[in-house]
Amino acid sequence: MSFNTFGHMFRFTSFGESHGAAIGCVVDGCPPRIPLQAADIQKYLDKRRPGQSRFTTQRQEPDTVKILSGVFFDEASGQQVTTGTPIMLQIDNVDQRSKDYSAIKDKYRPGHAGYVYDVKYGLHDYRGGGRASARETAARVAAGGIARKIVPGLSVRGALVQMGPHQIDRTRWDWNEVDNNPFFCPDPVQAKFFEDYLDGVRKAGSSCGAVIEVVAEGVPAGLGAPVYAKLDGDLAAALMGINAVKGVEIGDGFGVAALSGEDNADEMRMGNDNKPVFLSNHAGGILGGISSGQPVVARFAVKPTSSILTPRKTVDRYGRDTDISTKGRHDPCVGIRAVPIGEAMVACVLADHYLMHRGQVGEGTAWPFKPGA
Amino acid sequence: MSFNTFGHMFRFTSFGESHGAAIGCVVDGCPPRIPLQAADIQKYLDKRRPGQSRFTTQRQEPDTVKILSGVFFDEASGQQVTTGTPIMLQIDNVDQRSKDYSAIKDKYRPGHAGYVYDVKYGLHDYRGGGRASARETAARVAAGGIARKIVPGLSVRGALVQMGPHQIDRTRWDWNEVDNNPFFCPDPVQAKFFEDYLDGVRKAGSSCGAVIEVVAEGVPAGLGAPVYAKLDGDLAAALMGINAVKGVEIGDGFGVAALSGEDNADEMRMGNDNKPVFLSNHAGGILGGISSGQPVVARFAVKPTSSILTPRKTVDRYGRDTDISTKGRHDPCVGIRAVPIGEAMVACVLADHYLMHRGQVGEGTAWPFKPGA
C-alpha cells in the first residue's frame, strides 16, 4: 500500500473527489478468467449508495459503475471474464451541489480534513470534502465486488452492532435481519429502537457514532505474511483507513486485556475432516498474523459525523477565529454506510493475501502430517 | 510494507528466530549525516530486554546491538554518522534453551502460531516460537532507535494504562513515574497495586493482558498520505502487527461511538505562533489520515501470554487430540515489554511519513495563507 494504491498483489488505485467528474479505481493483479459483469459490482454499490432512507444523506447518486477495461468475452465459458489486466471501474458523480459549500469554503469544519490538507498541500478541494470525502469509499466497495470472487467459498458479511452508546443484544443476532432495516443491524429489536434514536439525532441536527462488525467465513487457514504484512496488520490498516474510523479490533479486541491466559485460550480438538475444531474464537480467526481457518472477526468504531448544525469554534484558512455550522446534506450516522465499506475492505485484504500466499507457497501443504514422514 | 519489510521510505527488513544465531534488521532509506552510535540504539533495547525484574521472562539476553554497515566517520562533524546506505543492526542470541521445547515440539500451544505456521509452510521452528516469537521485536526497537532521530523535535513515549481488568487513574498520570516501576506505568498508585496483582498471576502460573498508550509530541502537521497510506492506517498496521496485539485505537478510539458530533468536535482557535490551538484532542492528532500538529495518541491491547501452567486441550501436528501446559520461561504479562515496542513502531511510522511527505511536498507550505494572495 502506498499513497492511493491498496494491496500487495490484489491492488487497486483509487481516484476522484466528491464533486469532481467521476470517482473510481483501477484494479490490478486480479486473476484471469473470473466471470465479471458490472452487475456483480453494482449490487454492493447499491448497499452503500446514499439517499436510500431518511437516515443517510439525501444526495442522490445512482453510483452506476462502468467497467472500462480488463474484461473480455471468453469463448471457452461463453461469458465475460477478467483478462488478468487492469480493470478500470468508473462511477460518474451526478448530484454535486458545490454551491452548498461556497459559504464555508474558507472555514475549517472541526473533525474534517480541510485544515490538514491545506497545511500539507497548500490548498484543497473544499467541495464536499474533496478527496477526503467518504464518497471515495465507493471505489473501495467496487473493488471489493471483484475481491469477493477471488477466494473460493469466501463469505464476508458486516453488521452494525452499536449506534451512539447503544449496543445490540448479541443473543438476538440474526444475519437475515441485516437487510430488513436501514441500519444493517442484526438485532431486530434494537434496530427498531435505532429508528427513533436516530430520528432524534437527525432532527436535532446532531450526529452519532457507531461500531461495525465484519465476519469473514470460509477463510482458508494459512493466509498472512509475517511479520510486516500480517493478516491482522493489513486488516487494521484497511479498516482504520476508512473515513472516520478511530479504532479496530480483531476477535475479542480490547476485551483481551481483561482476560486470563486460561480464559483467552482457544482450545483445539480434531474435527471430522482432518481439520482441527477450535472450542472458542477469542483470536478472531488470526494467530501470529496468519488465518487459522476460523471465521475472521473484525470490528471498527466510526466517529460521529463532523457536519452538525450547532455552531462550533474554528479558524479560517487565513488564521482568523470564527464559528461554523454545517447545513448541506449529511449522514447523521456515517457508521451505517460504513457496513458495506468494511465488508469490501475485508474482502480486499483476504483476496490480496490469498494471492500472496499462493505465490509464495503454491497449492499449500497437507496437514496433518504423517508421523512416520 | 510487505512480508518482512516495514515502511515506504524509512524501511527496515527484519530477520531471525528466537533460538537462531542472531536476530536483527537492515534499515534502509535513512537520511545521511545523522549522528549514530550503537549506544543510541542500545538504550531502547535495554528497556525491552528480558530478565530485568521478576515480572518478565528470566531468559537472560544482553541484547547487545552491533552496527555492521551504513555508518562512517564524518570529518565535517567529527563523529560517526549515517551514510544514507543500509544500516545493518545485529543482535546475537545468547541464552537459548532449546531443549525446554523438545517435550512439546509436536503439540500446538493454544494462542501460539505453531499450528498456522505448520499449515502455511509445512513446518516451523518450534524452539521458543521461532519466527513468531516476540524476540523479533528487538529488531523493531533497534530500528526505532534510528527512527527517533529523523523527525526534528519528535518525542515518543509509551505507558501501560491497564493490566488485566485494572485501569490506571488518568488524573494521576505522571510521565516521570514511568521509569520508576517495572511496568512503565504512569500512575504510581496503581503501579504499586500491579506488583501484588502480577505476583499473584505469576505464582498461579497464569497470565494477564494489558493496554498500552503511546503519545508522540512534536509531530509536524501534514504527515500522512491519502488514502491507502494514511498515518492512522499505517499506525494501526504497525501496532496490530506487534505480537499478541488484538486492538488499536487512535485518540478516543472506540469511545467515539458513544459521543455526539458536538462533543467529538475538536474546536479550534488561533494560537500565538500562527498555528491553531485545538481545544480538545478526541481525534488523537490525526484528521483525514493526516497529522494535525496535536499530539498523536495511540492505544493497543495485548492479550494474555498464551504460555500458562494450567493444561489446555489441543491437537498435535499429526492430528491427534492431546493436552498441553507450558513450563519454560515466559512473561506473565507480555504487555509490559510491549511499551518500548509500541514506542518504536510509532517512531518508525512517523519517520517514514516524514520522509514521504518531504519527498512529495518538499519543505511544505506557509500556513495561514494570505487573504489577498
Place this chain on the structure above:
Amino acid sequence: MSFNTFGHMFRFTSFGESHGAAIGCVVDGCPPRIPLQAADIQKYLDKRRPGQSRFTTQRQEPDTVKILSGVFFDEASGQQVTTGTPIMLQIDNVDQRSKDYSAIKDKYRPGHAGYVYDVKYGLHDYRGGGRASARETAARVAAGGIARKIVPGLSVRGALVQMGPHQIDRTRWDWNEVDNNPFFCPDPVQAKFFEDYLDGVRKAGSSCGAVIEVVAEGVPAGLGAPVYAKLDGDLAAALMGINAVKGVEIGDGFGVAALSGEDNADEMRMGNDNKPVFLSNHAGGILGGISSGQPVVARFAVKPTSSILTPRKTVDRYGRDTDISTKGRHDPCVGIRAVPIGEAMVACVLADHYLMHRGQVGEGTAWPFKPGA
C-alpha cells in the same frame, strides 16, 4: 513498479486495451500546486498520435486527454493546479476497427504477445493487440507530460538516430531539425533519405527497426538510489518496458566494452559555479547509479513491426500449424512514435527519483565541502 504501476514516489497506474472504451492512467504522488491544464499534456500526446503522416498507422485517434481528478483552482496563483491527490487522465478510444481482427483472431502473429497472453492468462483480447498494444503508451506520454513539470529546469528531448541499418551522421545533429521531419530525426540529410527508404519498406508491406536516443539536460546531480533502484537501472526498466524495445544503453553503452580504462575515464575539472566540469560523457550522466549533473543520455533499440504482409509460419490457439499475414493498419517503423514515448519514460524516471531523493536527503548538501569543516 509492479504489475501496471510505474514508479516509487511519482507513480502512475495505467489501464485500457487498444479497442476498449478508453485508455489512461492514474498519476499518484505528484507534488501539489503545479500548474496543470489538459493542454500541457495534450501537446505531447499530439507528438505520439497516429495518423499524422503516411509513415505511421492510418488509425485516426484524436487522443484527447481529459483530467478527471486531482486538480483544482488555486486562489493564490489564480490558476488550475495539482492538489497532491491522484490525477486521473483518460483518453477515449475512437477509431477502433475490431472487425479487421476477426479473420486472424485465432492465429498468433509471430512477434506479437498473443501466444504468451493465452498461455499465461488462458485468453486475450485479440483486437488490436489488446493490452499488449502500443496504444497503452499514450498513457505513458500523458503521465510524462506531468512528470516534465516536476524537476525544475529539466529538459528531455528524444531523437531517432537509426532507421533499419542506416544511422544518422552525428556531426549534423541539430535539435531544431527534429520537428522538421516526420521521423524526429536530428540529421536533416539522413531524414530526407529516410523518406525514400521508409516508403520502400511501407510499399513492400514490410517493416524496419530503429534506434532512439533520449537526452535529459538539467538533471541535478545526486538522483538515484543504490543499489536496486539505481537511476540507470530504473531507466533501463522503463525503456525496455516500452513495446518492441530489445536493447537499452546509457552513455557509450555497448561501446564501452571496446574502450580502455584511460579512454573511458570522464576526467573532471572545476567549473565556474562551484560545480565540476566533466571533459567527456562516456558515462551518460550516471555514475554508481546516481546522476552526476551531466546530461543523462539513453538509447534504445526498437524491433521492426511484427505486422507484415508476407505470410509467416505460425500456429493457432488450438495448436494447429497455419500461416498468417497482417493487413490492418500498422506503422512500418514503430520506432518513430517511440521517440515521444521514450522521452516520457525518461521524464517519469527522473521525476520519481527527484522526489525519492528529496524524501531521503531533503534539500541536499553543499558541495564542495569546506576543508576545515
Place this chain on the structure above:
Amino acid sequence: MSFNTFGHMFRFTSFGESHGAAIGCVVDGCPPRIPLQAADIQKYLDKRRPGQSRFTTQRQEPDTVKILSGVFFDEASGQQVTTGTPIMLQIDNVDQRSKDYSAIKDKYRPGHAGYVYDVKYGLHDYRGGGRASARETAARVAAGGIARKIVPGLSVRGALVQMGPHQIDRTRWDWNEVDNNPFFCPDPVQAKFFEDYLDGVRKAGSSCGAVIEVVAEGVPAGLGAPVYAKLDGDLAAALMGINAVKGVEIGDGFGVAALSGEDNADEMRMGNDNKPVFLSNHAGGILGGISSGQPVVARFAVKPTSSILTPRKTVDRYGRDTDISTKGRHDPCVGIRAVPIGEAMVACVLADHYLMHRGQVGEGTAWPFKPGA
C-alpha cells in the same frame, strides 16, 4: 525494487560496504521446504570470489557465507530446508586494506561513484568504494544461489562473449569450455587469446571492458507482468544495476534495428509435446514482456575498470583540480567476475516472476485450447 531491496515477491535486501565488517542480504518471500545448505550458495560465491587467477584483484576474500536464519531441520524430508521466513546470508569481510585508500581519500576517481555519493549524501565511505563497490555483488550471487532452486528445471548459465574489442566466434561456443579458462569464455580459441591480451592490459596498468551473455533454459512460458513489471523490463533493471554495466540487450538486442520484419519474425510450428516450436529466437525468449518458453537470452556490457595507473585529471572534495592514479588491488577486466553476477540476477528475476505468476494465475492454463470449448 526500492532502495536496497530487489524484487516483488522473491525479495532480497542487501547491506554492507567494501571495507566494513560484513556484507550480505536478507532473502524474503522464498517458498518453504526448499532444501538449503550453505554449500548450495557457496559454490556460486566461489565463482565470483576474487583472487583466483592473476586476472582478478589479488584481494583474498574467502567469501564464506553463513545462513543466520530462515532454515530448519525438516523431519519429513530429513534435511535442512527453508521455512518461508527471512533467510539471512552473511559474508564477513576479511582482507580489507583500508590504508591503501588514505592517500586518495579526498580525490574522486573518474568513473567511480565517490563524487556523486558526496553530492547526494554529503559524505561517503571511500574505503574500497564503500557501498558502491562491486563487493556488494557477493550478496546478489548469494541470493541467486537460492533463486536457482525455485523454478523447477531452470538452468541459468553465463559466458563472456567479448573482451575489449575482441568478440568470440560463436560457431565455437561450447558451454563445457566456460569452466576451463579464467574468463568464463565458451570459445576455447579466443580464451587462449584473451590470456595474452589481458596480460598486456594488466601489465600496462590499464583495463578493458567486456560483454557477458546469460542464457536461461527451462523458463516456463507465461512469466512476466504487464506492463511495468515486464520480464524484460525487470531483467534490464537487474542487469543494468550491476556495477559498471552500461548496456543491456534481450535476444538480438540492438541488432533488431537493422532487421526487416520478415527476418525478425520467430516463426512457429507445433512440436511434439503440445507446445509450439519457434524456428528462431530473435526475441530472446520474451514477447510482450512475457516469457515464451524459449531460452531467455540477455547480454550486458561492462565498462573498463576505472582504477588505472595512468594519471587522470580530477577534482577533490574541496573543489580543487588535481590528478589521480590508482594503485591498490583491482580487476583489469571486471567483466570476468560479472559472469556469475549476471547469472544470479537473471535467476533472481525469474524466481521472482515465477512466484508472482503463481500468485496471480495459480497453476496456470492448459494450452492449446480445445476448439469446441
